[in-house]
Amino acid sequence: MTPLHKTAAVVGVANTDWVEDYRRVRAGEKPFDSYGYGAVAFTRALADAGLTRDDVDGLIVGPTTAYERMGEVLGVNPRWGDQADAVTAVAKACMAVATGMAEVVALVYGNDQRSASIQYGGPEAMGGDAFLSYVYHSPWGLTSQGALYALMFRRYMALTGASERDLGQVSVAQRAWASKNPRALMRGRPITIDEYLASPYIAEPLHLYDYCLINDGGVALIVAEASRARSIAAKSGKPPVFVHGVGRADLNREATSLGPRLIEFYRPAQRLAAVQVFDMAGVGPKDVDVLLVYDSFSCHIPFALEGFGYCGVGEAGAFIAKTGIGPGGKLPVNTGGGHLSESYMQGWNHQIEAVRQLRGHEGDRQAPNCRHVHYVSDVAGKVVSLMYGL
Numbered sequence: 001m002t003p004l005h006k007t008a009a010v011v012g013v014a015n016t017d018w019v020e021d022y023r024r025v026r027a028g029e030k031p032f033d034s035y036g037y038g039a040v041a042f043t044r045a046l047a048d049a050g051l052t053r054d055d056v057d058g059l060i061v062g063p064t065t066a067y068e069r070m071g072e073v074l075g076v077n078p079r080w081g082d083q084a085d086a087v088t089a090v091a092k093a094c095m096a097v098a099t100g101m102a103e104v105v106a107l108v109y110g111n112d113q114r115s116a117s118i119q120y121g122g123p124e125a126m127g128g129d130a131f132l133s134y135v136y137h138s139p140w141g142l143t144s145q146g147a148l149y150a151l152m153f154r155r156y157m158a159l160t161g162a163s164e165r166d167l168g169q170v171s172v173a174q175r176a177w178a179s180k181n182p183r184a185l186m187r188g189r190p191i192t193i194d195e196y197l198a199s200p201y202i203a204e205p206l207h208l209y210d211y212c213l214i215n216d217g218g219v220a221l222i223v224a225e226a227s228r229a230r231s232i233a234a235k236s237g238k239p240p241v242f243v244h245g246v247g248r249a250d251l252n253r254e255a256t257s258l259g260p261r262l263i264e265f266y267r268p269a270q271r272l273a274a275v276q277v278f279d280m281a282g283v284g285p286k287d288v289d290v291l292l293v294y295d296s297f298s299c300h301i302p303f304a305l306e307g308f309g310y311c312g313v314g315e316a317g318a319f320i321a322k323t324g325i326g327p328g329g330k331l332p333v334n335t336g337g338g339h340l341s342e343s344y345m346q347g348w349n350h351q352i353e354a355v356r357q358l359r360g361h362e363g364d365r366q367a368p369n370c371r372h373v374h375y376v377s378d379v380a381g382k383v384v385s386l387m388y389g390l
Helices: 018-026 034-049 067-074 086-098 145-160 164-178 193-198 226-236 259-264 267-281 300-307 316-323 348-359
Strands: 008-015 058-061 080-083 104-111 201-203 217-225 241-250 290-293 372-377 382-389
Touching (some): 008 034, 008 348, 058 086, 067 080, 086 104, 086 217, 086 348, 164 193, 217 226, 241 348, 267 300, 267 382, 300 316, 348 372, 348 382
Parallel strands (some): 290 372
Antiparallel strands (some): 008 217, 008 241, 104 217
């Protein structure tokens, strides 16, 4: 995997107007479907990079859209293409570039999940055919992904002594970041730990603020081969953001029975992915300036902190309290507000946040001297990690 180190760089990023689209959808409108959101983000990402669609010879689309149809909508005829989730899409783009299959790869995601009334729980849960744990346990009352994570964190609490207040620090910190982010749905609306604890349970011990948002939108990134990226950046005036490291490890055995979640909290896969990504990047947790974690639920953060070696097992609550993960903290986490408070783009908004932090122009939520941004995703036991850097 060493050849992937700095083989490719992100040269363009963009997103749709999540705030305005959220307002319009809640008012009963439907601005776009998934393809339309993706097309808007793609056009803006090209402009950000100073490129045209004719420069694109590779295409990866999110799993919410069909590859061929998205390519038709965008008007591109790539010589290499694929479909993948946010973090795997970046890894695949790097592999395509490293093997010479493509030179400039567009990564495009669109989702009309709110206006299309996509269900993420119950017997008709989106993805239930692929992840049986989402529906298998519904006869016993576990009717949503949130219920699964609630059970996961309940066992973690019993084993470690962690409290709801410990977990609440995550939601409070991410809302604080979002309050400084003009692109965030929850901008200007910070919460206190007391407000968190007073909020209703959705699936105990998880409160309302532990759950991600559900909104429509799109995201796009343009990834280019290293030398081409430097040439593009010289013209656009925006520094190329390189992928320094990639790591992956999956836990599939006993997934439907929730074994990987409840027995070891995904830690074996996290540790394997950590070794890969840190070794390839040549850095460790202490070198990371910003940590971004897939946060469909807040408990992803303490699990990631422990699994990737930022703190010891069972120490996440104390680590967050002492170190600080919000504005002014020593380890900024999900600086855009994450899925909890910025936008639920299934990991894609974290990728563009990494690029924007490394470009260094995010105002009063900018991490100082930002040189390494670490992204972690452990959805359904598929642990993938990226290290971005200049």
